[in-house]
Amino acid sequence: MxxxxxxxxxxxxxxxxxxxxxxxxxxxxxxxxxxxxxxxxxxxxxxxxxxxxxxxxxxxxxxxxxxxxxxxxxxxxxxxxxxxxxxxxxxxxxxxxxxxxxxxxxxxxxxxxxxxxxxxxxxxxxxxxxxxxxxxxxxxxxxxxxxxxxxxxxxxxxxxxxxxxxxxxxxxxxxxxxxxxxxxxxxxxxxxxxxxxxxxxxxxxxxxAAPFRLRVNVEGKASHSGTTSMDIRKDALTCASELILGLEAEARKEKENNTVATVGRIDSHPGAMNVIPGHCQFDVDIRSTDTASRRQVYSQFKKQVQKVEKARGLKVTMETISEETxxxxxxxxxxxxxxxxxxxxxxxxxxxxxxxxxxxxxxxxxxxxxxxxxxxxxxxxxxxxxxxxxxxxxxxxxxxxxxxxxxxxxxxxxxxxxxx
Ligand SMILES: [Zn+2]
CATH class of the missing domain: 3.40.630.10 (Zn peptidases)
Structure with missing residues (x-):
């Protein structure tokens, strides 16, 4: 019934x-x-x-x-x-x-x-x-x-x-x-x-679980996709990709604390097939019921940002959008x-x-x-x-x-x- x-x-x-x-x-x-x-x-x-x-x-x-x-x-x-x-x-x-x-x-x-x-x-x-x-x-x-x-x-x-x-x-x-x-x-x-x-x-x-949200800006240099050799590029999108994969790896390490991290939005500029992306912006959402575990993923991500920034010679800035408990x-x-x-x-x-x-x-x-x-x-x-x-x-x-x-x-x- x-x-x-x-x-x-x-x-x-x-x-x-x-x-x-x-x-x-x-x-x-x-x-x-x-x-x-x-x-x-x-x-x-x-x-x-x-x-x-x-x-x-x-x-x-x-x-x-x-x-x-x-x-x-x-x-x-x-x-x-x-x-x-x-x-x-x-x-x-x-x-x-x-x-x-x-x-x-x-x-x-x-x-x-x-x-x-x-x-x-x-x-x-x-x-x-x-x-x-x-x-x-x-x-x-x-x-x-x-x-x-x-x-x-x-x-x-x-x-x-x-x-x-x-x-x-x-x-x-x-x-x-x-x-x-x-x-x-x-x-x-x-x-x-x-x-x-x-x-x-x-x-x-x-x-x-509550999200910790960041907005990440990657400042590279837009230039011609045909005439710029690979070694002198400042490609903001490949830099962002490396960071996103790094974030994923860090979240996987926190699996047992049920921590998850996602980049669900990314904008790449100028967004043309024949131009190397000069600017990229993406949003990071890290969630967990465990604040310490969430913090761990964030701090490891921050370290990666510094490393990748240096290696690629680009400027990466981050701002916190929200940090809920x-x-x-x-x-x-x-x-x-x-x-x-x-x-x-x-x-x-x-x-x-x-x-x-x-x-x-x-x-x-x-x-x-x-x-x-x-x-x-x-x-x-x-x-x-x-x-x-x-x-x-x-x-x-x-x-x-x-x-x-x-x-x-x-x-x-x-x-x-x-x-x-
Ligand atoms: Zn509902």
Whole structure:
């Protein structure tokens, strides 16, 4: 029954944002995101939840507890990237709804209130900043920073927010006091290949890797590709290539710390077939849950820059674009997930999260946890994103029993029955 229900809900929500091309288009603060939120609101109301929207448009659906205590909250997002998939974010909020549905069916009440939170604007696709809704809820972003954002059509973030019916100046009122929430949990698709490779339905995130980002400029000398002999060239692109390969080698040495390094953008000037590139700019993204390991890759890269610069006689400069702190996830929640896995005869599998999620902002303020379910082929942010229903159910099972335990359910008997 669970299978059919979740499948039906997914179908309902993913009607929104379809176009003539493949994939879903529910960009942050667009009518499509709003429509999906409206559908989800109705689904929550059917489960007898009280639903409100905060000043940023985050949706908060609440099921009261039997005592006036902080809430045990579950959340994720309904916005997508351009040509996004059916599960990223959407599955997380539906998992919360399924937990509530099951508790309603079983007539189980908890001491702590339960909440499902649908965060606005999780994806950075439209405004270049990710997890805006959860940043606002946890108080991790200023209006000043948000005011500077624009989308590709030149619409500013304040304009988009006002157009969607919210007041830009009031956005900060979405910040919630620490006493509102006891714990926060997110269920998300893995967006990587690890669970599938290990044939496991559920993963427990230990922390969220944070990127250290650099912009590198290589100053060489543009000259004729036919008349400049190889020994006197100052080729900025071959210099950049050597540095990029060096970076890759350094990151590989840190494999056991799950550190990764990527150059995903490179510009070469003047960009003509018959001219030796005189200038090159590329961006470096080094990520890890381990700050020391990330630092190690960076310092080795810096040494290489000096070496290559000298050997090739070019000028290389670097500037730091951002240096974010990795977010550890709360051990008590990891343990709760692990013992729940044990009770459900699932192998507890701990892994870092390479990607950012709303939970990373919530975790800076509240004890928080993140559960992964497999992504087929590790594919995500893509129309072919897929997670098998049976894996989703395993994830929801872990979530349900963790919620019941953390929110102090009244009917302990039902919980013990799971053991047998
Ligand atoms: Zn997501």
């Amino acid at each position: 669970s299978l059919e229900r979740i499948d039906k809900w997914l179908e309902q929500l993913n009607q929104v944002g379809q176009t003539s091309s493949p994939g879903l288009y529910r960009l942050a603060y667009t009518t499509q995101e709003q429509q999906a939120m409206d559908i989800f609101r109705r689904l929550c109301e059917k489960e007898d939840m009280d639903v409100r929207e905060d000043a940023a448009g985050n949706l908060i659906a609440r099921r009261e507890g039997t005592a006036p205590l902080p809430a045990v909250a579950i959340g994720s997002h309904l916005d997508t990237v351009y040509a996004g998939g059916r599960y990223d974010g959407t599955l997380g909020v539906l998992a919360g709804l399924e937990v509530i549905h099951r508790l309603n069916q079983k007539n189980i009440y908890t001491k702590h209130p339960l909440e499902i939170i649908v965060f606005r604007a999780e994806e950075s696709s439209r405004f270049g900043m990710a997890t805006i809704g959860s940043k606002l809820m946890s108080g991790a972003v200023s209006l000043e920073r948000l005011a500077a954002l624009t989308d590709k059509d030149g619409v500013t973030f304040p304009e988009a927010v006002e157009e969607a019916g919210y007041s830009f100046d009031s956005l900060i009122e979405a910040k919630r006091p620490g006493t509102d929430i006891k714990t926060f949990m997110e269920l998300h698709i893995e967006q990587g290949p690890l669970l599938e490779k290990n044939r496991l339905p559920v993963g427990i995130a230990t922390g969220i 990795p977010v550890p996830l709360h051990e008590s929640i990891q343990e709760c997930f692990a013992s729940t896995c044990g009770r459900l005869n699932l192998t507890p599998f701990f892994m870092p999260s390479g990607a950012g999620h709303d939970v990373m902002n919530m975790a800076r303020k509240w004890p928080a946890g993140l559960l992964f379910v497999p992504s087929v082929d590790g594919l995500s942010h893509h129309p072919d994103e897929f997670t098998a229903l049976t894996d989703m159910i395993a994830g929801v099972d872990v979530l349900e029993h963790s919620v019941r335990s953390l929110a102090n359910e009244g009917h302990q008997k039902a919980f013990l029955e799971v053991k047998s």
